[in-house]
Amino acid sequence: MRRRRLSKRRLVAVAAGGILALVVAAFLVIYFVIFPTSSPRPLSLSSSAASVPVSSGGRLAGRWTIASGSVAGYRVREKLGFLPAEDDAVGRTSDITGDAILTERGRAVTIAKASFTVAVNTLKSDQAMRDQHIRTIGIQSDTYPTATFKLTKPVALPATALDGSVVQVPVTGIFDIHGTSRTETLPVQMRLSSSSIEAVGSLTFPWSRFNMTAPSVGGFVSVENKATMEFDLHLKPA
Numbered sequence: 001m002r003r004r005r006l007s008k009r010r011l012v013a014v015a016a017g018g019i020l021a022l023v024v025a026a027f028l029v030i031y032f033v034i035f036p037t038s039s040p041r042p043l044s045l046s047s048s049a050a051s052v053p054v055s056s057g058g059r060l061a062g063r064w065t066i067a068s069g070s071v072a073g074y075r076v077r078e079k080l081g082f083l084p085a086e087d088d089a090v091g092r093t094s095d096i097t098g099d100a101i102l103t104e105r106g107r108a109v110t111i112a113k114a115s116f117t118v119a120v121n122t123l124k125s126d127q128a129m130r131d132q133h134i135r136t137i138g139i140q141s142d143t144y145p146t147a148t149f150k151l152t153k154p155v156a157l158p159a160t161a162l163d164g165s166v167v168q169v170p171v172t173g174i175f176d177i178h179g180t181s182r183t184e185t186l187p188v189q190m191r192l193s194s195s196s197i198e199a200v201g202s203l204t205f206p207w208s209r210f211n212m213t214a215p216s217v218g219g220f221v222s223v224e225n226k227a228t229m230e231f232d233l234h235l236k237p238a
Helices: 002-034 128-133 159-163
Strands: 062-066 071-076 078-080 089-093 096-105 108-119 146-151 155-157 167-177 180-192 197-206 221-223 226-237
Touching: 089 128, 096 226, 108 159, 155 167, 159 180
Parallel strands: none
Antiparallel strands: 062 096, 062 226, 071 089, 071 226, 078 221, 096 108, 108 146, 108 155, 146 167, 167 180, 180 197, 197 226
16 A cells, blocks of 8 residues: 555656656747847947048038938847846837938037937837737837937037047937837937938836836736837938
8 A cells, every 4th residue: 555655656746747847848948939049239330331521512401311221129138937038139110200400500510400200010020929919018009109209409419520430429309109208318329421321329218217017928928127229310311
């Protein structure tokens, strides 16, 4: 009788161990299949673009509009249970509209006005399931299909910008994300020429700043408490 009881206990222990092994294996499969292991690098100025001084006959003053090559999106670190992903989840779109107004006086160039709109309901990542979820949780793009930025303080560019050098300037404006407007200041890198302007920057914030709740799917797959919005804008003379 005692041997039978011991045998049953052993069988139960073996079965429990097998189930645990299967659970762990399933966990690892989900972790490595669903989560990114090599996400796109953070956006940066085009490395192929050469530094071209603004010619003496060229004029920067006037209206500049969004050109091809522009992209904007999000970057966030996901978690499976308590285990963070090896890399960031990244979603991007090129569906961006807007313009900027520049003024110049001698070598003094100022961005007087600027406003841009990003169609966040067109964001795409490497996972269709993730793209579907953010339509109703997190950024809720089905309810809030666009995010906007409006410059509230003119930006004076250093004279070195006219030499084709990369410059970094503080940019202040109103971000409207998830139906919530906040004034933010962030550093933006820029490169100018007579025919193009490129501006790259990012803003990292807690989800609650724009009245969002960090996405969570069944409490199993979730994200860290901060998200990053990033952009690489290319502009051309209107």
